[in-house]
């Protein structure tokens with residue numbers, strides 16, 4: 001890897017710090033060296049405008065420190081997408097979903113997955129990761145399909161593809177891999193799960209509300225997590241059924257295992273169907289156990305309420321109430337162009353905006369909360385250390401062409417500059433323009449392999 005591109009940045013807005021100030025900040029060896037408030041807009045003749053082609057070759061390759069004037073643009077730490085399904089992305093051309101329900105998506109995907117090659121799965125992961133990176137996401141936690149019912153080979157193929165992609169992308173971004181433990185396994189099935197846990201994955205996933213015996217499944221997952229000292233991240237109560245409360249059993253076991261802060265629960269759609277009284281009781285138990293939470297507003301708006309006549313439930317969990325109960329809750333992408341969700345582009349600003357619509361969060365304070373739900377809150381879900389724009393922290397960041405959160409949410413600016421792991425990776429351009437030749441090559445290959453054209457067959 002080329003040497004780090006050192007930077008001095010002037011007239012920077014840091015909306016997660018103090019919005020009324022401008023900052024002067026510098027990067028040395030990929031870390032924030034100085035973060036200092038300025039008195040007022042500063043003029044420094046040595047500094048060149050970020051806007052006017054400032055990322056010159058010598059700045060990019062690190063042979064000269066970049067002295068860049070941001071002219072009041074907003075800088076945020078790299079976005080953290082705490083819940084994706086990178087291995088499934090762009091599979092809609094191969095797997096359809098006529099009813100639009102979660103159940104049909106699961107069924108059809110399970111039937112199709114034995115035919116997917118490792119190359120195809122890896123290409124999907126590469127394409128969707130790079131797309132997210134281009135919008136400013138530098139860390140992703142992805143859940144992995146783990147179809148043991150098809151065969152051991154099918155289940156492990158996805159893990160192998162994901163491990164390869166994770167390693168290849170490591171100089172640019174972080175992927176955390178959580179295989180989803182299927183329900184109702186016998187002991188030989190759990191042996192295959194253990195095999196996967198020993199391959200270098202980052203935690204254990206699952207969706208116990210789909211199981212006829214959710215408590216037993218949750219118990220097995222906790223026992224495995226303890227054995228391998230791994231965190232847990234469960235799809236929880238992703239249903240319109242107000243009686244579904246597997247999250248309460250997860251909360252109970254979290255306390256018993258001393259797993260406070262290491263368990264994340266996702267979706268929580270049932271809370272949106274319950275009475276206030278019931279929901280507040282569940283939320284209190286979640287807070288008491290120290291659970292972390294993730295809402296997937298785009299996908300749940302799409303999938304939930306499918307069997308309702310009007311009025312139709314919208315399914316997105318109680319984002320504001322969970323937040324106000326002191327539970328760290330992030331918003332995340334979930335699925336991209338697959339049978340679970342036909343849209344999405346890996347842009348967390350778009351997801352935060354959809355969260356704002358779904359949870360009626362549009363006041364000035366809400367927009368600032370939503371910004372935290374795609375930055376420092378999911379960073380804590382992933383357990384990241386050294387995250388944020390503070391001296392000594394890793395300088396992974398995105399600059400957006402906006403000066404206030406209001407402008408950011410109103411315009412969702414396409415123009416973003418992404419810097420990660422000591423390098424500029426992306427500057428605004430009409431089409432994907434990677435400054436790194438490896439990234440450009442991988443992007444071309446993955447976009448060729450998985451596209452919006454009808455799928456024929458994908459081979460290397």
Ligand SMILES: [Zn+2]
Pocket residue numbers: 083084085143235334335
């Ligand atoms: Zn999911």
